[in-house]
Amino acid sequence: MVKQTFLNLSVEKQNKILTAAKEEFARASLKDASVANIIKKAGIPRGSFYQYFNDLEGIFYYLLEEHSKDVKKRLVDNLVKYKGDVTKSFIDLYQYILKKISKEENEAYFKNIFLNMDYKIEKMFLPNLEDNLNEIIQLIDITKLNIESRLQLIYVLEIIESVMMRNLIQVFQRSVSKEKNIEIFIKEMLLINSGIYKKGDN
Template sequence: MPKETFFHLPLEKQQRIMRAAKKEFSRAPLGEASIAQIIKDAEIPRGSFYQYFEDKDDLYFYYFKSSHRNAQEELKKAMKKADGRLFDGFELYFAKMVEEVLQGPNAAFYRNLFMNMDYRSFHKVAPPFNRGIHPPLHQHQSDEQWQEFYDTIDLSLLQLESQEDLKILVKLLMHVVFSTVADGYRQLLDQPELDIDKIQAEFNLKISWLKYGAAKEIPKNEQRKEG
């Protein structure tokens, strides 16, 4: 999160800095983005940048948070609409977010994010694992809000033994969301336009494999283990 000095700036100056951040982070992924270019476009001294932000990463993930729709609320709404059915809820969530991410006003930023994502950035931006985005004072509140999300899921429909198992499954589903979005951007390497319906169908197929399994039958050696 930015330092308090950033929030004391006039709104116009805050917006100018954020516009510069959007321009640079849309041009290049985080690792290749230039602080020099950001401060040039924002028309601020280099020293001022470090009065407002700890480093480039600090600005990057704050820009993500400020430009990203409330994924937490979107997930909760999707689960409630699906009556607590986890897999159906994720299909609804993906359908709502995929077009915005792939074709919305921040598509260039998201392309750099998703196609250069590593373990650290995944845990920074993927709900409900984005602990690094929240300041420590607000982390407890965020954890409580995510508990509300977990409580919307009907555990009786899942072969899980605990809520810790549920968290692992949700994490797996978020990996499917992010990898499918990245595959959507890769489509542009081979074709001029994105096929949103194809991307949605691919996601739903992956979800069906997780929901029902991909194996036609249990191998005999696995049956012996279960017995």
């Protein structure tokens, strides 16, 4: 857990510590990472680290939380930009995430995240849409969707998130190129958009 003492630091010092932690988690998984390596790279005493975070898990999940906030902001911005169009918003979001995790300074970090992903990490990697549904639902043009209830909307968003995660995992498995990966995701989103039944059929 992050402590208020860390949040009280200057942005420059926060970024220095977070960059050091990110480099360490790019080198090793959470269970194999070392506080010693982080404080050495950040140039801070060990005691200061524990004034900022309870433990390694604290800074690890704080980094993930910041990533999730960034993704949520992009989704909200997209829904405004595309006037509530879910398909366009999530295609844009996917391309944004793919570009972010593919940057040279981020690739090793996110690769380790995906190679060591568990349920908690997976739930934190993308924003919890159910928790943020009240905000998001106001931006979605539901009149264009075949949705009859709030619960159905949650199901649809969860399906989209699952499709996103599966495709992102394939990026690090190197099974397809990034260009092909985006092409596949767009096709899958369009399939979700159109449904599996022909118009007029049951």
